[in-house]
Amino acid sequence: MKIINARLRQKAALHTLEIDNGVFSAITEQSAELSAGNGQIDAAGKLLCAPFVEPHIHLDAALTAGEPNWNQSGTLFEGIERWSERKPMLNEADIRRRVLKTIELLVQNGVQHIRTHADISDPTLVGLKTLCSLRDELKDRIEIQVVAFPQEGLLSYPNGLTLMEQALEIGADVVGGIPHFEYTRELGEQSMKTVIELARKYDRLVDVHCDEIDDPNSRFLEVLACEALFNDMGERVTASHTTAMGSYDNAYCSKLFRLLKRSAINFISCPTESIHLQGRFDSYPKRRGLTRVKELNAAGINVCLGQDSIFDPWYSLGNGKLLRTLDFGLHICQMMGYRDFQSALSLITDNSARTLNIQARYGIEVGKPGNFILLDGEDDYSVVRNQRDVLLSVRDGVRIMQREPARVTTPNWIDR
Structure with missing residues (x-):
């Protein structure tokens, strides 16, 4: 499993994370946003956090x-x-x-x-x-x-x-x-x-x-x-x-x-x-x-x-x-x-x-179990303030829960 464009707590840059055999095998800082390939998870700048x-x-x-x-x-x-x-x-x-x-x-x-x-x-x-x-x-x-x-x-x-x-x-x-x-x-x-x-x-x-x-x-x-x-x-x-x-x-x-x-x-x-x-x-x-x-x-x-x-x-x-x-x-x-x-x-x-x-055995670190959640925010503050749903939960490199971000239609009168 490979996750790209993920934000990590207390870090400004985007990161790529890899999980092999249920364990974090690599965590790499990105210099720019990446395009997702086959089988990759695009975190789209969302916060990847320990469960x-x-x-x-x-x-x-x-x-x-x-x-x-x-x-x-x-x-x-x-x-x-x-x-x-x-x-x-x-x-x-x-x-x-x-x-x-x-x-x-x-x-x-x-x-x-x-x-x-x-x-x-x-x-x-x-x-x-x-x-x-x-x-x-x-x-x-x-x-x-x-x-x-x-x-x-x-x-x-x-x-x-x-x-x-x-x-x-x-x-x-x-x-x-x-x-x-x-x-x-x-x-x-x-x-x-x-x-x-x-x-x-x-x-x-x-x-x-x-x-x-x-x-x-x-x-x-x-x-x-x-x-x-x-x-x-x-x-x-x-x-x-x-x-x-x-x-x-x-x-x-x-x-x-x-x-x-x-x-x-x-x-x-x-x-x-x-x-x-x-x-x-x-x-x-x-x-x-x-x-x-x-x-x-x-x-x-x-x-x-x-x-x-x-x-x-x-x-x-x-x-x-x-x-x-x-x-x-x-x-x-x-x-x-x-x-x-x-x-x-x-x-x-x-x-x-x-x-x-x-x-x-807990945390986002190389060598630890590949467990994480993806939160609809960029950092602790935005996650707490917006109180949105958890988007993804992965345990030992296997998805155990996933949902799409909520979509909101803006009324026409706001555009005016």
Whole structure:
């Protein structure tokens, strides 16, 4: 496969790229625009980018909003209650149908790597088993990591720890946690230590729903970061949400950031979900309810953005478009300066790949897998501003999705 007239991120010139045996074999700067020959892909000056990465989604719950009841308050905790009502209806066929439909949405929008959480607060573990099975079946078309996620608590849910170990034995890629949902502070702190112990025992990654609450006294992040630091695991550890950080005072955060930088842990923010779920106890002034994405990014701490949900008990919208999530995130986090726009796509590409610990085989470089997407724009700024569709997605040198650019007919009165 040969692609000509492609623009690359942070580079002014057009480039030609070649993929042989599923791997980038050559990337060459062009001195002028080229004419396409037989079998060549003409990027026509569009931006060729590493694939989008969805670092945080709940595929087992996708497309279940309103089944059997809607989340009328829109709160996080009612969402958990509504999901508890839906769980008895779960079976392999139900999960497979919804997950495949959701993955199709993601692929249509340029995603080639997914980290999904699977609720293991279920003695049957049907969600986790089904997602692990689909991960293996689809591995040649899309990469999936499965998180064993104890939605109702690792230590507070009956046999939660046993279920976690069973999930890891079955083949979950990542150890999850939810310390702020444990019954007591002590159980929350112990759960963070247990998560790290399990990750070391089973040689797995870690991704914790950490401090997803407005309570400024919810400070399990410092425990997670400290355990990651002491066990030299930071790059393999992720703190998702950390929305309580938006309620921490600056004096505490100045101390906390020192630990976070030393620990080298990763962060995921889900802006559309957090702006909707958090701040529910506020009248006015009302908190945004997000973690400090802008400040983490400025401090050189790895942070990325995810969708979290698509039409489920916690979020009844969503369409698989990470560019939409990025757009929301830049607005909500007040990252609206031109410098922010110039590197904005990193929040859903490179930073996310680092979070999933796949950076060694990710990116537009000779010798790496021939995976890329073609975006309808010339650079990060134009792609984010115009919010157009992904035009092409190629994995290992094979096209997995393609669409034509939208065509618009201009009314006659504009020509006048």
